[in-house]
Amino acid sequence: MSADDTSRVLVAGGGIGGLAAALALARTGRPATVFEQAETFKEIGAGIQLGPNAFHTFDALGITDKVNRLASFPDDIVAMDALSGERLVQLPVARLFPQRFGRPYGLIHRADLHAVLLEACRESGRVTLHAATKVQDYEDTPDGVVVRTQRDETFTGAALIGADGLWSTIRVGIVGDGKPRVSGHIAYRAVLRADEVPDSNRLNAMVVWMGPKYHLVHYPLRGNELFNLVAVFHSDRYEDGWDTYGDPEELHLRFQGAHPLVLGMLEKIESWRMWVLCDREPVANWSKGRVTLLGDAAHPMLQYLAQGACMAMEDAVCLAGKVQAHRGDMAAAFLDYQQARYLRTARTQLTARLYGHAYHAAGATRDLRNAFLGARTAEQTMESMAWMYDPKEIPR
Secondary structure: OOOOOOOOEEEEOOOHHHHHHHHHHHHOOOOEEEEOOOOOOOOOOOEEEEOHHHHHHHHHHOOHHHHHHHOEOOOEEEEEEOOOOOEEEEEOHHHHHHHHHOOOOEEEEHHHHHHHHHHHHHHHOOEEEEOOOOEEEEEEEOOEEEEEEOOOOEEEEOEEEEOOOOOOHHHHHHOOOOOOEEEEEEEEEEEEEHHHOOHHHOOOEEEEEEEOOEEEEEEEEOOOOEEEEEEEEEOOOOOOOOOEEOOHHHHHHHOOOOOHHHHHHHOOOOOOEEEEEEEOOOOOOOEEOOEEEOHHHOOOOOHHHOOHHHHHHHHHHHHHHHHHHOOOOHHHHHHHHHHHHHHHHHHHHHHHHHHHHHHOOOHHHHHHHHHHHHHOOHHHHHHOOHHHHOHHHOOO
16 A cells, blocks of 8 residues: 555546546545546537536636637527427527626537647646556445456555446446436437538537427537537437447438428438437435446436536535545545535426427427427526526535
8 A cells, every 4th residue: 555545545537527426536635546437538529508507617727718719618508499490599698697696608519628628637746547458346345445447456545436327337336227228319420620510501600400309409619610510319329339330321311301400410420429318216315435436327317408527527526625625535525425416416407308398399399389489588598597507606
């Protein structure tokens, strides 16, 4: 056992949440070791949305300036009816959000955010990174938490954070709730060069087209050089899967009858990556002794609020603060951390499901949605998001 093993925190999972946790701990002076099962530390996927709450975590992590150089900052969030082409919402986020929430709303390539966190971890001098290292199991002993890897290596630390995603190995020993809940929705994602996007859709905005049992999201990335596209639709064809190639024929079938501006975007993409949308029921407890969960391992959510990565980074900052406040009493810190977080994350999980129903509404439900959204002012729409974005609502 090395000299710092008595204080070192082990982190299973080297995605955005795991790296944010390691960095947050390092900034309090506590060493961390991150285990990533992939061959290299990298992030798959394309764009993600960054609410103002994400920018508050960037401040705490010391990475705001680097993120700002890589993010895009849209003028508006726009919601459209995918059948009629009616504009239902135009929320001027660039004008309203910084004044109301103290921070902007942004868009970034997931790989760019991950790279910023990875660089900051390396520069901290307190984070050790192990790629190609999958945590197989663990034991919370009187001398510390012992982690065993698939290659039969062992590591000992003061505590273990399971940031190992939807199919978390660490969650099995704490919650034990089986497989994730399959939503019946699948998502196809792709990235286009901006010059390939039809002029009518080449907006500096996060645009969502809402249709019966489907929706399309598109927005700019990397200084408007790229456009991120995500098409989501109901399907019982897939029960399992992540990052596999999608079937363009099924995609076009599901979007049949959509507005020409929607179909025009879909026609520009020849190759789509597909993943199945899953979540879990909220739980009040995701800690046991000196082991706890973070991000998707603790509270996986559907993407309809664009809060998965944001909530994981909030977790990281909160957790590090609780560890510091409890002076290394990990069991007490982890209970305090989950108590501070679980109602907020549960609300996000359940509200994301509700938004999924609204996005994909048909018939009278669609008409009600359109009437409701169309009747609200921009300020009323913004205030409906205050529970997510207002810094006073973010547990510390």
